[in-house]
Amino acid sequence: MNFCSNCGASVIIRIPAGDDKPRHVCDNCGTVHYKNPLMVIGAIPEWEDKVLLCRRAIEPRHGYWTLPAGFMELGETTGAAAIRETLEEANARIELGGLYTMLSVPHANQVHIFYRARLLDLDFGPGTESLEVALFREDEIPWDDLAFRTITSTLRHFFADRKSGRFATHAGDILVQSRKGPLPEGR
Amino acid sequence: MNFCSNCGASVIIRIPAGDDKPRHVCDNCGTVHYKNPLMVIGAIPEWEDKVLLCRRAIEPRHGYWTLPAGFMELGETTGAAAIRETLEEANARIELGGLYTMLSVPHANQVHIFYRARLLDLDFGPGTESLEVALFREDEIPWDDLAFRTITSTLRHFFADRKSGRFATHAGDILVQSRKGPLPEGR
Numbered sequence: 001m002n003f004c005s006n007c008g009a010s011v012i013i014r015i016p017a018g019d020d021k022p023r024h025v026c027d028n029c030g031t032v033h034y035k036n037p038l039m040v041i042g043a044i045p046e047w048e049d050k051v052l053l054c055r056r057a058i059e060p061r062h063g064y065w066t067l068p069a070g071f072m073e074l075g076e077t078t079g080a081a082a083i084r085e086t087l088e089e090a091n092a093r094i095e096l097g098g099l100y101t102m103l104s105v106p107h108a109n110q111v112h113i114f115y116r117a118r119l120l121d122l123d124f125g126p127g128t129e130s131l132e133v134a135l136f137r138e139d140e141i142p143w144d145d146l147a148f149r150t151i152t153s154t155l156r157h158f159f160a161d162r163k164s165g166r167f168a169t170h171a172g173d174i175l176v177q178s179r180k181g182p183l184p185e186g187r
Numbered sequence: 188m189n190f191c192s193n194c195g196a197s198v199i200i201r202i203p204a205g206d207d208k209p210r211h212v213c214d215n216c217g218t219v220h221y222k223n224p225l226m227v228i229g230a231i232p233e234w235e236d237k238v239l240l241c242r243r244a245i246e247p248r249h250g251y252w253t254l255p256a257g258f259m260e261l262g263e264t265t266g267a268a269a270i271r272e273t274l275e276e277a278n279a280r281i282e283l284g285g286l287y288t289m290l291s292v293p294h295a296n297q298v299h300i301f302y303r304a305r306l307l308d309l310d311f312g313p314g315t316e317s318l319e320v321a322l323f324r325e326d327e328i329p330w331d332d333l334a335f336r337t338i339t340s341t342l343r344h345f346f347a348d349r350k351s352g353r354f355a356t357h358a359g360d361i362l363v364q365s366r367k368g369p370l371p372e373g374r
Binding site: 011018 | 220
């Protein structure tokens with residue numbers, strides 16, 4: 001950030017009065033420009049013993065597999081965002097189940113939130129941000145080609161809970177920067 | 188938003204190529220400026236049969252009571268934000284319990300997230316954003332003077348779950364604009 005989006009003057013980085021963190025501040029019009037983490041919202045669309053995954057047609061992680069998910073938009077609820085992203089990325093209609101995972105990714109300034117969901121029909125296919133969309137049984141999941149560790153963590157929780165017969169909401173953090181590092185346990 | 192924070196040129200509102208929503212776009216340097224919902228993170232600090240509330244020293248809702256909560260900062264986890272906000276607003280130290288409520292507030296472009304928490308000692312007091320801080324039993328909660336409906340909803344869930352002896356994570360939406368309207372049920 002170089003310029004004030006309100007008045008166009010140059011901004012500087014300093015700690016505003018009454019604050020304790022450096023912010024982008026405009027000394028011309030007095031605006032403090034805050035930056036905050038973003039929410040990425042998605043779903044685990046289930047059909048019988050399979051889940052729906054999308055292969056990414058965009059960076060980052062072009063060509064890798066993900067659950068349908070994306071940035072929450074203004075004016076939305078988290079549930080509406082999960083339904084919209086599933087429609088956009090997989091042309092798939094779902095009925096939402098409960099909140100399933102909420103995973104902080106502090107090095108990316110993001111929180112990833114996934115809902116359980118019931119796929120309503122098999123009339124799905126890739127949206128503009130997907131190369132392909134397919135259903136996977138647990139033993140077919142491309143674990144080494146998943147796009148993000150929040151996807152890996154969410155799917156591991158899902159199959160473990162399904163095995164135990166008891167689904168709970170899982171909150172946790174993805175703290176290690178390397179994608180090759182171990183997966184921290186959910187809290 | 189009037190000016191591009193990257194190059195200082197004027198921005199216009201239009202739908203960028205490959206998108207389906209109007210955004211603030213800079214045609215000089217090509218930057219698309221997205222706006223997304225913010226997370227407000229807080230805690231329900233418990234001490235015996237009481238919970239800790241703060242009376243707000245700032246707008247909006249100056250003078251009304253709230254659970255300690257505030258905007259999540261860059262580089263934080265949701266849990267770290269809950270601990271920090273409780274320290275800043277109530278000078279109180281907590282040990283986090285589980286994720287408790289996640290409530291979308293689409294008309295405010297916010298998602299409010301609360302954790303259960305154990306207050307570690309009674310050495311608390313108002314931070315700069317609070318007028319006073321106090322512990323309340325259920326029958327002492329100032330229900331008519333709570334600052335936000337997400338606070339009311341979170342406390343109602345809390346006391347109902349405590350009565351039933353079974354705490355679960357509650358996700359839901361606060362959809363009615365009027366503060367006087369009925370409280371939508373959690374999903």
